[in-house]
Amino acid sequence: MLGDQTMASVSEAPDGVPEVYRALEYFPDPQFPLHVECHPQGAQVPMHAHDFVEIVVVRAGSGQHVMDAGDGSERCSTIAAGDAFVVMPGERHGYRNSGSLQLANILFCEGFVAGEAPDLEALPGLGEVFVWGPIARTSGGERGVIALSGAARSTAEGVIDALIAEQRLARSGSLVMLKALFLELVVVLCRAAEDGRDVHDPVVTAAIAFMQDSFAEAVQLHQIAAHVVLSSGHFSQRFRSATGISPWEYLLRLRIDAAKQLLRDSRLGITEIALAVGFADHSHLTKAFRRREAMTPSAYRRSVGSDQTGT
Numbered sequence: 228m229l230g231d232q233t234m235a236s237v238s239e240a241p242d243g244v245p246e247v248y249r250a251l252e253y254f255p256d257p258q259f260p261l262h263v264e265c266h267p268q269g270a271q272v273p274m275h276a277h278d279f280v281e282i283v284v285v286r287a288g289s290g291q292h293v294m295d296a297g298d299g300s301e302r303c304s305t306i307a308a309g310d311a312f313v314v315m316p317g318e319r320h321g322y323r324n325s326g327s328l329q330l331a332n333i334l335f336c337e338g339f340v341a342g343e344a345p346d347l348e349a350l351p352g353l354g355e356v357f358v359w360g361p362i363a364r365t366s367g368g369e370r371g372v373i374a375l376s377g378a379a380r381s382t383a384e385g386v387i388d389a390l391i392a393e394q395r396l397a398r399s400g401s402l403v404m405l406k407a408l409f410l411e412l413v414v415v416l417c418r419a420a421e422d423g424r425d426v427h428d429p430v431v432t433a434a435i436a437f438m439q440d441s442f443a444e445a446v447q448l449h450q451i452a453a454h455v456v457l458s459s460g461h462f463s464q465r466f467r468s469a470t471g472i473s474p475w476e477y478l479l480r481l482r483i484d485a486a487k488q489l490l491r492d493s494r495l496g497i498t499e500i501a502l503a504v505g506f507a508d509h510s511h512l513t514k515a516f517r518r519r520e521a522m523t524p525s526a527y528r529r530s531v532g533s534d535q536t537g538t
Contacts, residue, residue, distance in 0.1 A: 267329060443505045486504045
């Protein structure tokens with residue numbers, strides 16, 4: 228039940244790294260147990276557990292999520308940009324082959340949503356998001372990993388950016404805004420779970436993997452189609468049928484997401500970022516960025532409170 232909270236004991240691994248991370252380390256205000264953080268690409272995350280709930284959204288890259296099955300074995304699932312999952316208190320997990328992964332982590336205690344529990348528990352997708360945890364996709368519907376696509380992914384990305392910005396802002400009304408944004412994210416994930424928009428077409432899955440590996444290059448639609456041995460027209464139709472968006476729109480989203488990471492975490496100028504993520508120049512990035520984010524790259528950099536100086 229949402230609103231019930233079980234605190235796990237703290238133990239340490241032989242190398243001294245805590246196996247269980249405590250809520251007290253992440254929530255300075257026990258009355259407001261919510262924290263948002265991002266793991267940059269290349270961050271190593273060893274096996275661990277925690278006494279709070281963690282929503283994970285993969286913002287870039289791909290890798291393996293490893294879950295302790297509790298019987299001495301492990302469950303591994305491949306995760307990639309646009310995937311989301313939840314780790315419940317006490318579940319031991321970690322990542323492998325994670326050099327390209329960029330993760331957004333939304334941490335909270337279950338009691339944080341006690342007041343909203345009745346409404347949240349009425350959401351059809353809640354059980355799939357918060358009960359099964361991040362296990363591998365199966366044909367039986369026990370979907371632990373939610374593949375966000377189309378509007379759901381765009382909305383989730385926007386909410387996460389707003390959470391990060393509001394957390395940094397810490398001004399009057401921030402706690403109200405943070406909780407509202409958090410609840411919006413939960414609803415987005417539950418709706419996506421209810422819709423069951425996992426991509427089952429192996430051709431589209433292969434194309435997505437190719438785009439994730441090559442979006443920073445000057446890759447064209449015909450090259451992506453050739454990679455999966457289809458004509459451009461047939462491929463575009465098949466891709467849209469499986470994901471709800473065109474291959475070109477998906478490629479642009481990969482590039483914009485990568486640009487947003489660099490705007491937050493680097494001192495690169497806008498032109499350098501444009502070239503690094505596959506745009507021909509500054510103006511092409513700015514046009515695409517404004518169309519998707521309703522602001523320029525420079526305005527986005529300021530909105531997330533980046534202390535980087537590149538313009």
